[in-house]
Amino acid sequence: MQGIIKLAPRVAALVVAASGLAGCASFSPDGGLGVVADITGRTTGKEVASVRTDDDAARLRDATRRLLSRPLSADAAVQVALFNNKGLQAAYHQLALSEADTIEASLPPNPTFSLMRISGDGALEAERQVAGDILALATLPLRSEIARERFRQAQLKAALTTLRLAADVRRAHVRVVAANELVALLGEAQSAAEATAKLAQKLGETGALNRLDQAREQVFYAETTAELATARRMAASARERLIRLMGLWGDDLGFRLPDRLPALPRRPLSQPFVERDAVAHRIDLQIARLELTALATSLQLTEATRFVTLLDLAGLDRKTVEPDGRVIRERGYDVQFQIPVFDGGEVRARQAAETYNIAFNRLTERAVTVRSEARDAYRSYRAAYDIAGHYAREVLPLRQIISEEMQLRYSSMQVDIFALLVEARQRLASRRAAIDAVRDFFLADAELSAAINGGVVSGEDNAQQTASALVPAND
Template sequence: MRISFIWRTPAIALLLSAGVGLSGCASFSPDSGMTVVSDVASQTIGKDVAFVRSADGAERTGGAVRRLLGRPLTVDTAVQVALLSNKGLQAAYNELALAEADLVEQSLPPNPVFAISRISGNGSYEIERQVVGDILALATLPFRSEIARERFRQAQLRAALETLRLAAEVRRTYFRTVAANEMVGLLTDAKSTAESTAQLAKKLGETGSLNKLDQAREQVFYAETTAELGSARQEATSARERLARLMGLWGSDLDFRLPNRLPALPRHPQSLPSIEVDAVGHRIDLQVARMELAALEKSLGLVQATRFVTLLDLAGISKRIREGDGPPIRERGFDIEFQIPIFDGGEVRVRQAVERYNQAFNLLTEKAINVRSEARDAYRVYRSTWDIASHYQREILPLRQIITEEMQLRFSSMQIDVFALLTEARQRLASLRAAINAKRQFWLAQSDLQTAVNGGGSGAARETPTTTAAAAPAAGGGH
């Protein structure tokens, strides 16, 4: 339905004054919303972040990365390098900047549309000028601006979540890489011993002092150790490459140095009696889901408020008419156009918004339950891996050392032969390998425990439905 009036009141001034009165105050921040990300990274993992947007910024972060790479990398320095140099993380920060641009856009009133037409014939003409503004968009501007602000806060937490995810992945990859290096060192020594044993067995066999079966046993041990060393070196190289990718390194920066051994176990494991409460209170992805639910609630209210009027335009009209040789006649007024909800009274959009809200509520509840379970399980794994690794360090390896020393004494006094000594060396090698794996599992479990409390795991960023579809009718585009 269109209702037209020829009125002497200037409608253009009415539209402009309404837009100025309802316009939001959002503007671009100096750091593109990075304050929240920086605070989360500093308080949660004790690291700095940087959003590189200029050549000077790139030079500063590059200098910081080079200084960190100038010494052997610890797990903390590896994480810091990744947070400064990883380009995928920079792309996540670009998403945050785009979210801020959307916030500013949604806080501005809609631009008026100017139209002009001229009709002439038989010595007369008619000129019509219109300025059209979306009244519904103006009326809902504060509501839409607040929803956009909530989305921007969510974008800030998502950028922080991506920061924690990268940090957690770097920690896991670092421990895998160093453990692989330690295994390579152990197997290198074992191969050297096995090679000497195989050569000795061959010489003894040539003299008839060693039968063919025992010769084959020593030679196959050397062959198997050589194959295992090759596999360990390949694993260490691949792990190092993955760590380099996560840290965003290439070229000469690939010469970074890593320790040859995993860090020693802590003397005592952490005691976390309130692990579930800590996880529910600190998980960034849970905070994002809560904010998403709040934004959907506001969108639901907006949809209900605009369910009957989906399109409302106000047009200021100015006409200039001339007939024949008479003077032109000027006429002004305005034109209002809106839809009559005869067939669709907005029930469909309201039902969709309600179901999206209910869906988000159920997903948030599920996420909270899962977060509690993940935290409990992560702590149990952490404690059990500490117990196992500590058992190797305090019980098994010292006993193996005693056995080795006693076997060497008996060999020196000729109570046993060299092959009994070598058999014990193989058993000690198996214990050392198991101890390395146990220590590796502990450090990985510690990283997973930190992730379970703070967020950032591979499965932690499950998204709830966005508010885009529910809030879209507020702009006056739905029917």
């Protein structure tokens, strides 16, 4: 009994400390979205919002309509997606749920009160008991710290989801605008090919054109028609993908897009420290770092409780009424704990240490991958810029000169109509290649931003595996 009495002040201190921690735990007004907004705002410059009330939905609806009322740029498409994509909204509500889990893990366990009353043979026995989990109280600071790290991870995951959606929208916007530009180009080519095919047919009927040349013009028209149909199908699919990412339906599907991709910037971005920037800013790498920190805290928790897996303290107030009417009251404490005879905690300690080592090596592997992705993305960006610029500065101007010269020679009857048509086909091929080059540049630009800040899908499995390690439970 004396040893139990000595334990009581420690229990009281734990209860007081736990009450202080409980008082500090409270919900944030935005469900943790403020951190997500800060991280993504520095990269995208766009607003993020969680729809929780009818007023929120109405405000975002009005903002979406304003953005859709004019030709939709890539930046506007990203903002529409951040307002309307329901998968992203689910991620934000998942973040709020993670905050609730964090608050729950930061609260001390509720005490258990039990009342027992037994009577018979003229005797009455009553017992009142208040029980509390001392182990849960003792480990509450460490568990609270782990819960906060988990919530910080959840915030970074929500930010990563936001950046990935923004990157996907930019890629989809580039592809659909380039596809529409190609459809317009092939439409012009089909009209010219149709006129040429009809002319070749008439010349063949007069005997001025042989069957071989007639077939060449007919097959060019047929192939151009098939390519135009394929391009229209791909453009429609690209538009639908953009629609899905933006979360639009109903009357919002009639939005307009620019006729062509933007012009190339005058000079490319200079990224002399692209590896350093990627390692410093990549969100998936920050998630892996936080996981390592959480696992280190978990290891401390395991070491602290390796010899005691269950410890309950019960306050007893027992009253017994004897048959002669005498009342006997008993007060004291009931302490229960497991004796580590067979398992002294070495297994759980080894499991925690190896889990930490796994996370450390995956973090190192992820850092190496991030550096490589950043270098590769910047090289692709510069190459795409140089190629697109080459078409704009060299190929297309030369093709224009050739076209003008061929027109002059045709007017002076130095060449026939079919030589002019051959040149037109070659110019068409160059214009198609130029559209592809500009498209590839803007796609590479989106990939570079994703490689530095987040949004690269490759490597997601490693991040998920690293984040899946859980704190060992205390049985």
